[in-house]
Amino acid sequence: DTEVTQTPKHLVMGMTNKKSLKCEQHMGHRAMYWYKQKAKKPPELMFVYSYEKLSINESVPSRFSPECPNSSLLNLHLHALQPEDSALYLCASSQGTGHNSPLHFGNGTRLTVT
Amino acid sequence: KNQVEQSPQSLIILEGKNCTLQCNYTVSPFSNLRWYKQDTGRGPVSLTIMTFSENTKSNGRYTATLDADTKQSSLHITASQLSDSASYICVVTPNNNNDMRFGAGTRLTVKP
Numbered sequence: 001d002t003e004v005t006q007t008p009k010h011l012v013m014g015m016t017n018k019k020s021l022k023c024e025q026h027m028g029h030r031a032m033y034w035y036k037q038k039a040k041k042p043p044e045l046m047f048v049y050s051y052e053k054l055s056i057n058e059s060v061p062s063r064f065s066p067e068c069p070n071s072s073l074l075n076l077h078l079h080a081l082q083p084e085d086s087a088l089y090l091c092a093s094s095q096g097t098g099h100n101s102p103l104h105f106g107n108g109t110r111l112t113v114t
Numbered sequence: 115k116n117q118v119e120q121s122p123q124s125l126i127i128l129e130g131k132n133c134t135l136q137c138n139y140t141v142s143p144f145s146n147l148r149w150y151k152q153d154t155g156r157g158p159v160s161l162t163i164m165t166f167s168e169n170t171k172s173n174g175r176y177t178a179t180l181d182a183d184t185k186q187s188s189l190h191i192t193a194s195q196l197s198d199s200a201s202y203i204c205v206v207t208p209n210n211n212n213d214m215r216f217g218a219g220t221r222l223t224v225k226p
Contacts, residue, residue, distance in 0.1 A: 108156065
């Protein structure tokens with residue numbers, strides 16, 4: 001089992017709903033990431049938090065709102081999503097943001113927007 | 115244009131056979147190259163990591179090679195098992211930051 005835990009595993013939501021994805025790690029990692037992955041495509045970086053501060057936002061639409069309440073938790077708040085936002089959302093963590101810090105991925109949340 | 119290209123896009127082999135997956139990259143300067151295995155509906159799991167100075171790295175039946183001069187890496191799977199069916203993703207990290215570049219992956223199917 002992965003050391004990065006994501007909930008829920010599956011989520012179906014309508015375009016007017018508000019929902020949140022949650023991610024948790026207890027490895028003492030100081031960097032956490034959100035990736036979006038469409039079928040048969042590699043993960044695409046959305047956000048990076050370093051020491052609980054947002055350090056990278058890859059021009060993600062405002063209907064996705066990340067939050068890092070503490071060093072172990074990472075949330076992704078969803079509002080007014082579109083059907084094309086349906087994807088596997090992966091959380092990852094790393095010891096730091098240096099180039100030698102490997103990513104540890106969770107198993108993702110499979111999101112379907114109807 | 116993606117800076118990490120993988121081939122083939124998909125591959126089907128029989129159980130017990132060997133196979134080799136390819137990764138070509140143009141990322142420069144280069145820090146390290148990782149191969150990840152991603153089972154369907156799961157997150158990627160790291161298999162190997164190689165730095166600029168390493169030529170080969172093994173992890174059980176998985177052996178990765180790196181030629182930094184030609185900017186090519188391969189992942190060789192020996193005596194394949196049904197559980198090897200997955201996507202294999204090559205990830206290259208530049209030398210000056212952690213902006214990892216993902217390849218599109220190779221989808222491997224091992225059939226009995």
